[in-house]
Amino acid sequence: MLEQEIYALDDPEALRGLIRDHGWATLVTVSAEGELVVTHLPVIPDPETPGPAVVGHLARTDPAARGLGERPVVLVVQGPHGYVSPAFYEAGPYVPTWNHVTVHLHGTPRPLGPEETYEVLSATVDHFESARPEPFRMADVEGYARRIAPGTTGFRLMPSRVVGKAKLSQDKPAEIVERVIRALDTDDVHRNPALADAMRAVNGAP
Secondary structure, three states, X not given: OOOOXXXXXXXXXXXXXXXXXXXXXXXXXXXXXXXEEEEEXXXXXXXXXXXXXXXXXXXXXXHHHOOOXXXXXXXXXXXXXXXXXXXXXXXXXXXXXXEEEEEEEEEOOEEOOHHHHHHXXXXXXXXXXXXXXXXXXXXXXXXXXHHHHHHEEEEEEOOOEEEEEEEOOOOOOHXXXXXXXXXXXXXXXXXXXXXXXXXXXXXXXX
16 A cells, blocks of 8 residues: 555554444455465454454455464455545546545464454454444354354454555645535535545544
8 A cells, every 4th residue: 555644544543443443354365375365354453452453253264264373464444435526626627536544454463262262253243233222242142152153263463564544635725625525425426424524534624
């Protein structure tokens, strides 16, 4: 990912919030044969570690689980993102762009044993069920959950390198930023309220 100081996202709490709110991640690993392996999996912020450390799990039969912990990986977490049309600017000349919030977590994950993996599974369920009025809990089906849990591999990733980027029109004049936000809130084709909210937060726009 192209690193640009104007778009740098490096606040540990902001990074943790991004992971908390956008937990469907992309894991990029390299097999023992040197082939790239890409998989998708849920992650949550590590309850035991502040900042952008994560815990997650994947199927034991997933190719990415083979040799997990033996080589460095990259975990990609994608937040709000979307197309920005030059029509939004009402000025110019401009060309289209793509605004986004993304973090790359580099490091070597630590595979977890059966009990720690079960704790990660339970914590993951609690995390994604937390907004429901009557959250489902693993304890509701513990016997069944315990039987199928060995089919998963849990891991903890404490990143050795973090590259975060929030490219949200910080390079544009304030009036242009406000027009883009307004368009993302209302445009018939490219409406994107989540991206508009992210732009408000970063740019201090109304």
